[in-house]
Every structure is written in structure tokens, then in C-alpha cells.
Amino acid sequence: MKNTTGLFALPARVLHWLMAVMILAMLFIGIGMVSSVSERHAWLLRIHKPLGIAILLLAVVRLAVRLRHPPPPLPADLPTLQKLAARASHWLLYALMIAMPLVGWAMLSAGGYPVMLSDSLRLPAIFPTNATAFAILRHLHTWLAMLLFLTFLAHLGAALYHGLIRRDGVLASIAVHRRETPAPPQADVDAR
Amino acid sequence: MHATPEPDPTPIPRSLLPRFLLIGAILLAIAAAFAYVGGWLAPHRLTPKRLIDQFQANAGVYPGYRRNHAKGVCVAGYFKSSGQAAAYSVAQVFAPGERTPVVGRFAIPGSNPYAPDGSVPIRSMALRFTQANGQQWRTGMNSMPVFPVATPQAFFAQLQAQQPDPATGKPDPKKLAAFFAAHPETAAFRAWAKTAKPSASFATESYWSLDAFEFVDAKGVRHAVRWRMAPEATDSGAAPAGQADYLDADLRQRLAQAPQRWKLLVTLANPGDPTDDATQTWPADRTTLDAGMLVIDSEQAQDSGACRDINYDPTVLPHGIAISDDPLLPARSAAYAVSYLRRTSEEAHLPGSARPSAKARPESAR
Ligand code: HEM
Ligand code: HEM
Ligand code: HEM
Numbered sequence: 086m087k088n089t090t091g092l093f094a095l096p097a098r099v100l101h102w103l104m105a106v107m108i109l110a111m112l113f114i115g116i117g118m119v120s121s122v123s124e125r126h127a128w129l130l131r132i133h134k135p136l137g138i139a140i141l142l143l144a145v146v147r148l149a150v151r152l153r154h155p156p157p158p159l160p161a162d163l164p165t166l167q168k169l170a171a172r173a174s175h176w177l178l179y180a181l182m183i184a185m186p187l188v189g190w191a192m193l194s195a196g197g198y199p200v201m202l203s204d205s206l207r208l209p210a211i212f213p214t215n216a217t218a219f220a221i222l223r224h225l226h227t228w229l230a231m232l233l234f235l236t237f238l239a240h241l242g243a244a245l246y247h248g249l250i251r252r253d254g255v256l257a258s259i260a261v262h263r264r265e266t267p268a269p270p271q272a273d274v275d276a277r
Numbered sequence: 278m279h280a281t282p283e284p285d286p287t288p289i290p291r292s293l294l295p296r297f298l299l300i301g302a303i304l305l306a307i308a309a310a311f312a313y314v315g316g317w318l319a320p321h322r323l324t325p326k327r328l329i330d331q332f333q334a335n336a337g338v339y340p341g342y343r344r345n346h347a348k349g350v351c352v353a354g355y356f357k358s359s360g361q362a363a364a365y366s367v368a369q370v371f372a373p374g375e376r377t378p379v380v381g382r383f384a385i386p387g388s389n390p391y392a393p394d395g396s397v398p399i400r401s402m403a404l405r406f407t408q409a410n411g412q413q414w415r416t417g418m419n420s421m422p423v424f425p426v427a428t429p430q431a432f433f434a435q436l437q438a439q440q441p442d443p444a445t446g447k448p449d450p451k452k453l454a455a456f457f458a459a460h461p462e463t464a465a466f467r468a469w470a471k472t473a474k475p476s477a478s479f480a481t482e483s484y485w486s487l488d489a490f491e492f493v494d495a496k497g498v499r500h501a502v503r504w505r506m507a508p509e510a511t512d513s514g515a516a517p518a519g520q521a522d523y524l525d526a527d528l529r530q531r532l533a534q535a536p537q538r539w540k541l542l543v544t545l546a547n548p549g550d551p552t553d554d555a556t557q558t559w560p561a562d563r564t565t566l567d568a569g570m571l572v573i574d575s576e577q578a579q580d581s582g583a584c585r586d587i588n589y590d591p592t593v594l595p596h597g598i599a600i601s602d603d604p605l606l607p608a609r610s611a612a613y614a615v616s617y618l619r620r621t622s623e624e625a626h627l628p629g630s631a632r633p634s635a636k637a638r639p640e641s642a643r
Contacts, residue, residue, distance in 0.1 A: 117314045120314070121322075123604070126607040126608075127606070196586075197586065207410075216585075220630075224618075234311060241303070242300055246300060249296045250297070
């Protein structure tokens, strides 16, 4: 199935923006809670775990949407290297939005903690209790979060580059509301 | 090929510089906000890492050990509920007749795992109750009725005041005096400490939660509480003179004869009793429930026992118990997590974690 609309499928667009807000919030919540000794630590952690698991569930739905509805092609005049970078960074973002919650869940399991999503809702352990595994996963949670943040920054920079400098319809392709007709897909016509 | 080139479909403005700058500024602003929230651009904020670094500055680093309450021993047993607390908390551990397995730890405060048992008059008891439904209740209690300070900031200031002067190897008495002068809330603790003697046994001590918590009943009503473990054994003698390590041997000897028991006494606050101030006791006439019996029947060395890899974070609570507005609780949770990550990283010999030095425990004891 080929996408000739110049747009991402509606569920993909809605999920993109919903999850963009959730993931960015999670990065700030995470970094904020581990650097605070105030009540903030307690209430941020109470949000962090259920929100993270919600991201995991939505990411699975989003991947399914992605496989059913291929994205619109990138502008044909985009240099190959930029196309490659776009594809690689998108898959990295998908990988991280699934890996981050799984690592969080696994690290609490390995640390012997009950994985409480609310006062009474407890998830089962997905990793045997093991202090070495805890330490590795806990560090991994931090490093993957930093990688996610940097990838997000690059992604945002690229999106703004498309929207403000190239003005090539890429930004509009993910917009939830169509304000103007996006530039036609140019996969088949070489503009030069 | 046309003679005149077609106009570009997406005309690019003459000067793109302002737009590139705008993009750069947006990215920079987000990165700076992230760094600020993470504490990197706010060096004066008290973070859990600074708290733990201060423990290390005061006593040195003993890889693999807890950054506080480093010297201790693992124990195990169970809690048998009387059912008296069930009207106030829906936690499964309080259901009438419920028997809940417990993994615990006795310890003395301080960051040096080789400190003599008589170096402090305080003992501690940490417990992890694992309910049948998989939820856990973790608690760390100290053998004194009040805590010296009420806030993490004051706790940090106290640690700073206690940092040994490099010249003498001892805390500077002037700094300590200045700290106590600036913190009159420490008076109740200091009055207690004046007469407190290091006990000869873990088994004869009472252990207080100090922090307040909330019990949540079946209707969702919250009850402010504190609790205490009251020992059955009362034969508290004077600690043996001239000996560094006696608590472990005493406990082993007692357990060889019989399990050791404590009553879990839960005190209900009256309206207006402070829940955010561990330096103040509640009046003695408050309703106290006998929630059940803690039975400790075995012990293991802390280097290999089940308590070694447990973080007794007092905010790990089952449905039916919740944290109060006590500011020490989130600070303990955050600081214990840093201590736990450092010591488990050291146990795992991860790159960048502290390595055992000559001062640390011998290889054979790991
Ligand atoms: C944490 C936040 C974000 C995450 C995790 C994220 C993730 C993703 C992913 C995985 C894709 C690829 C979709 C696919 O090919 O299936 C994508 C596409 C896109 N995103 Fe984001 N995004 C985030 C934030 C943003 C923001 C803030 C913007 C813009 C200001 C943005 C603009 C775009 C655009 C324009 C595309 C379409 C790219 C294309 O045509 O291939 N994203 N995003
Ligand atoms: C998209 C998902 C997630 C993101 C982006 C994320 C991000 C973060 C970040 C940035 C930190 C701070 C790391 C540091 O500076 O050391 C953190 C810590 C933490 N995360 Fe996540 N996280 C996610 C999912 C989860 C999940 C699902 C769980 C558990 C179920 C979890 C549990 C934790 C815990 C317990 C900590 C703090 C531990 C401590 O106090 O040391 N996270 N997370
Ligand atoms: C802000 C104040 C406090 C700080 C920063 C602090 C710090 C610490 C740290 C770093 C540990 C070692 C944790 C580990 O690696 O597992 C510890 C252990 C402990 N703390 Fe605190 N503490 C504070 C307040 C209290 C209070 C109010 C109590 C009293 C009830 C208490 C009782 C204990 C006990 C019983 C342990 C030993 C737990 C065990 O045996 O594993 N602490 N503390």
C-alpha cells in the first residue's frame, strides 16, 4: 500500500502529538524527580510509573498503525543522507519509546521493588530479583533517557528546519489539522 | 531544458540566518530547561546526590555498603496481625490473623561498617513485609523517640557540621555548636541523647517510625499514625566494656534460644498533632493500637543475607498505608535510592563505581 496523500494517517498524527507531549513530560518528570528531595520527588514518581506504562501501551498501538499505514514519502529533493538520518532517527525514537518503559519496569523488578502503578495496582515482575541486573538496568534507564532527549532535540531541530527553512510540507504531514494543502508528494517527479 | 530556469517550488528567503538562529535558540532553551530541572544549572539546590556525597565526605567510601546505617545484620521472621489495626487500614498485613513474612535488618547509624557498636547510642530496625497479594511494606525505624531535625535541609546542615576537620580528624566543635544554636528543634533529641546509653542488645530496644504516615480505611478515610516496635525482651544490660562488636553475637545467642518478639504499637494522631515534624512527640494519651506481633527467628550476615540488596525505602507502602506530609519521607526515598544505586553498582563492579580499598571489607567476606 502506498501513501499518496502527503499526510500521515489520522491515528498516526494524533498518536504522534499525544505521545510527543507524554514522552517529553516523562523526560522532565524523570530528571526532576531524581534531583529533588522535596514532596516533588514523591508525587512525580507517582505520575512517572503509570505514565511510562501508558507510553509503552500506546507505542505498541502506534507501531501497529505504522505497519498498516505507511508514512508519506519524504520530499524527493531531500539529500539521501538526510533521508537516511530521518528514517534512522524515527526508528530510534520508536525503539526508545518501547525500551524506556520496559527498562524502567525491569529495573524495579530486578531491584525487588513491587511495581506499583497506583495505591493498589501492582504489575508483576518481568525480571528476577538481582542486584547486579538492577544496577545495570538503572544506569541504562538514565543513559537511554539521555539518548532519547538528544534524539528528540535533533528531531525537533529537523522538523523546524523543514517547517521554517525548507518549507516543504514535511511538518504539515504530521499536523493533526490541515490548515493548508501540503506540498504534493514529490517522490516520482524530480523537480530539478 | 528551458532557457530560463523555472522558479523553485519552495522559494528560499534571502537570508536564512534569523531562522537558523531561531531554531538554535529553541533547541538551546529546551536543553537549558532540561538541565535546570535536572539540577545542573542550580548548584545550590539540595539534591539526593549531594546528601549522599556529604555522608561520603564525612566518613569515606566503603564500597558495597549502605551510605548510612552501614553496620548491621540481616534477620528474618514474620508478623502476625491481631486485627486491631484493620479498622483503620485496609492493608492486607493488618487483616485479622494474617501472617506476613518479613525480611529485616538491625543496624547502627553511621557510614562506617567497622564502627564499634558502642560508638552511638542508637540502634535501628528495618523491615520488609511481603503481603500475600505481592504488595510490600518497607519501614526503617530508630531506637529513639524523636529525630534531631524536621527537614532534609536541616539534616544536610547537620551532616555538614559533622564533617571532620582535616586538621584534627574530628568535627569542629564550633561548627556543631553553631548548628545546634541555629536549630533549636534539635533540643528534644539532644535531651534524649544526654542520658541514652548504647544498648548491649538489638532485642531489648524499642524502634520508632518517627515519621508520621497515613492509614487508609475501607471507606477511604485517612488516619494519621506513627508506630513503634516494643520489645518483649526487657533484660537490657550495660554494653560490654572494651569490645567493638557485641550486638551480632548477642542476637545470635538469643535467637539460638528463642525467637525474639516485638509488639507493633500504632498511635493515632488527634486533630492538630504535627505530622510534618519528626522532632516532636505526640502527647502520651493518644489512642494506641496493638496491631500484632513481630517474630524474628533467624539471622544472616549482612554481606550474604537477604537484606543486603533491599532498599528499606519508607515510601514503599501497600494499599492502606500512605506517606504523610512529613518532608523527611520523600528525602529519605530519594537519598536511599542514590545510596542503593551506588552500593549495587559497587557490588556489580560496574565501571566508574567505587572499588574496595584497603579500608573496605576483605574479599573473603563478600
Ligand atoms: C518526544 C517527542 C517526539 C517523538 C517521540 C516523536 C516521534 C516521531 C516519530 C517516531 C516519527 C516517525 C513517524 C513514522 O515515520 O512512522 C515522527 C515524525 C515526525 N515528527 Fe515527531 N516526535 C516527537 C516530537 C515532535 C515535535 C515536537 C515535532 C515538531 C515540532 C515533530 C515533528 C515531526 C514531523 C514533521 C514528522 C514527520 C517526519 C516525516 O515526514 O517523515 N515531532 N515523530
Ligand atoms: C517513556 C518512558 C520513560 C521515560 C522517558 C523515563 C525517563 C526517566 C528519566 C529521565 C529518569 C531520571 C534518570 C536519571 O537521571 O537518573 C527516570 C528515572 C526513573 N524511572 Fe523512568 N522513564 C520512563 C519509564 C519508566 C517506567 C515505565 C518506570 C517504572 C515502571 C520508570 C521508573 C523510573 C524510576 C523508579 C526512576 C527513578 C529511580 C530513582 O529514584 O533512582 N520509568 N526515568
Ligand atoms: C533526610 C533524612 C535522612 C537521610 C538523608 C537518611 C539517609 C539514609 C541512608 C542514605 C541510608 C542507607 C540506605 C541504603 O543504602 O539502603 C539510611 C538508612 C537508614 N535510615 Fe535514614 N536517613 C534519613 C532519615 C531517617 C529517619 C527519620 C529515620 C528514622 C526513622 C531513618 C532510619 C534509617 C534506618 C533504620 C536505616 C537503615 C535501613 C537498613 O537497615 O537498611 N533515617 N538512611
